[in-house]
Each structure stands twice: as C-alpha cells, then as structure tokens.
Amino acid sequence: MADLRDRGELKVIAEIRKKTKNFKHKLFNRYKAREIAFIETAATYSEISGCCSEGQPKNIVCEIRIELSKLSDPNRIKEVVADKLIKRFGLTRITFWGVSKADDQIVQIYDHHITGAVCEPGAGRLSDYLTDICIKKLQAGNVITVNLVTRSRNNNDEDLPAAIEIETQIMAPFISGSVWKYLLVAQKQSYSWQAEEIELLCELTEMLFQNLERAYAEEALQHSEAWLRLAIEAANIYTWDIDLTTREIRTSANASAIRGFPVELTIDHYFETVHPADLNLLVEKLNYSLDKNIPFEVEFRKVNPLTGEIIWLRIEGRFILSKGKANRLIGVTQNISARKKAEEMLASDLAAMIRLHDVSTKMATEEDLTLLLQEVLDAAIYIASADMGTLKVIDPESGALTIREHRGLD
Known part of the structure; x- marks a missing residue:
C-alpha cells in the first residue's frame, strides 16, 4: 500500500466510499452476519512468468472466503454478494464452497457463472496486496504457492489467445472442528484493478478480520458462561x-428448585414471604446500598x-x-438452610458441653444433695431440648423408685 501511495495511484473517491458503506450495510447489518472468516488467494506475475510463453495473457484466480454458516438468510446473502462482486469487479464466476465437518471434503453449494471471453488480466497489484495482508495481518499458518496451472482455448474463435488460470491459497489458522462455508471469486475477465478499489478491499479485509476476532471472543464467552452455569448450580x-x-x-431457571417453592413475580410479593423478624434488616441493607x-x-x-x-x-x-x-437491582441468591441448621446444631452441642462441665464442677464441690440434683435435672432437660x-x-432399703426432683409437672 505504501508503494501505491508513493506513485499517487491510491485515490479514494466519494462514490467508492458510498458503495463501500452500502456493501458493509448489506453484508453485516441487514443479514445479521455474526461470524465471518476469510482466506484470500493471489499470485504475482513473477510466480507465473515461467508458466507461459512471452506475450500470452496471464489470468489470475483470486479468492475471498467468507463464512456464511450463521447468517439469518444465507441463500439471500449469497445472491447479494455474488451480484455486487460481479458488477463491481468485472468477474465472470462466483462459487460458494462448503467444507464438510466429518471428512473435510470440499463440496460446491452455490455457483453463479457469467459466460464471456477470457481476456487480458489485471490483478497483479491486488494479488501482491492480498498476499501481504494474509501473511502479515492474519499470521497465515500455511502458504501454498501456485498449485494449479491450466491452459484453455476457445476453439470457436481462433483469434482469442490461450488463457492461463492460476489458483494459489493462503491459509490462515481457524478454529478446529468448525464448519466453514466459503465464497470463491474467480477473475477470468479482463479488468484492471484501480487503486480505489484496492482500498475498498482493504477496508473489507479489515472488517472481516475484526468480525473473525469478535467470533473468537463470542465463542470464548459462551464457554465461560457454560462454566459459570455449572459453578452456580454446584453452589x-x-x-x-x-x-425497578x-x-x-x-430469575435463572433453577430458582424454584433451589428455594423449594415458586419464585415471586414482583418485588412486592417477594417481601410478603420474608420472615417478619428479618424484614426490617433486609430493607435497611437495601436502602444503605x-x-x-x-x-x-x-x-x-x-x-x-x-x-x-x-x-x-x-x-x-x-x-x-x-x-x-x-432502574435495576441485580444479584445472586444462595440457599443456606443446611449451613444454618449445622450452625444451630453446633451451637447447641457447645452449650450442652458447657452445661455438663458446670454440673460436673458442682458435683465435686456441692454439699447440698438437693441443689445438685436440681442442677443435673436442669442440664438434662436443656441438652434433650425437653419441656x-x-x-x-x-431407696436402697426398700428398692422403691421415688421422684426426687421434677420440672414442668403440676
């Protein structure tokens, strides 16, 4: 891009800006695109110079691959994208490809072909730029040079020169195991790529890259939310x-199960089932917050x-x-009934131990048997939570059982 600017060839005009904005709107807004990935392929003249004799045309196949699997209306977006790119860049054929998740086989899912003579190429500068974008900006993990060179001739018109179609592929690293659908743009018609159109693809490239990053972030967020739900349920x-x-x-779906009864629909109904002894405490905490x-x-x-x-x-x-x-009040609720019950039992056991310790101490020092028996009875009633x-x-002489002390009896 720096070379283009130095030669004064990069002129972004208002009309191109307008088309760019319209294209962005259709691709990202109207069809609710959420996840877009791309791979762009290109070849330079130097890469193919040895594949044909001097004077023969060199036609370049360029690819822009856009994931369409999560669009609200993928069939419609294919038609719009195909129409836009064919008209704007003088293309003759656009093919959508799908990659099978099961066997990684590439299958054709949509093809739009416009017949026409194969003429002079004009994508050299675009090829250089797209290659640079993929390697530097996307940290391409795999770069494949020219892997397909074919010659074809229109036998009905001997005056037409032979055509050379070249495909190269630059593969950027994507999420493993995902199903991707791609758009192949094959330039087989004579067209000289203008500097402002390269700028247009530059902006599109940046948008696609940003949306790919957003897709990665959304997937990571989904994993985090899944772990959070698991942690919430476990706690x-x-x-x-x-x-307000x-x-x-x-509330979350597990609210009724955690509480043991249905959730109130309004905050007023919620306060109605708060224990009367705790209502003031709850209101005070909310007001202070x-x-x-x-x-x-x-x-x-x-x-x-x-x-x-x-x-x-x-x-x-x-x-x-x-x-x-x-305007809102948000938070989490935990059922701590089991913890409170355990705390009450622990407190009761501790009080019982203290009471028994007091009784044993008095047994060692108390001379009044009646007072000692009263202490023993009181401790037993307390520990047993009896009324x-x-x-x-x-009686050691008669063997009769007689009541010496009692509590709660008339």
Missing part, C-alpha cells in the same frame, strides 16, 4: 434481575407460602443506576 445459587420501574423479577451506591449482602429467612416451612437465604447484589437513578423432666432415685 446452590440462582441469579436474579429486578426491573415495573417491579418485575426475572442504594444511598452509598455500594454492593450489599444479607442473610434472612423466607417462609414457604405453600407449607409454612422456613428456609434461610443469602443474597448479594447491587443497584444499577442510569442518569443517577436506580419437662423428672429425676427418680431408688
């Missing part, structure tokens, strides 16, 4: 998003409206502001 977590204008709640514009976290109880069962939830989230006003209890002793 017994669901995500939620509250529209409509007050509607949207909104005032300070910081994330919040809180643990509270919810009441299953169907069974009355109480579950423990932990939520973390934050408000999303737009022009200084909160009442009795302490009976056996």
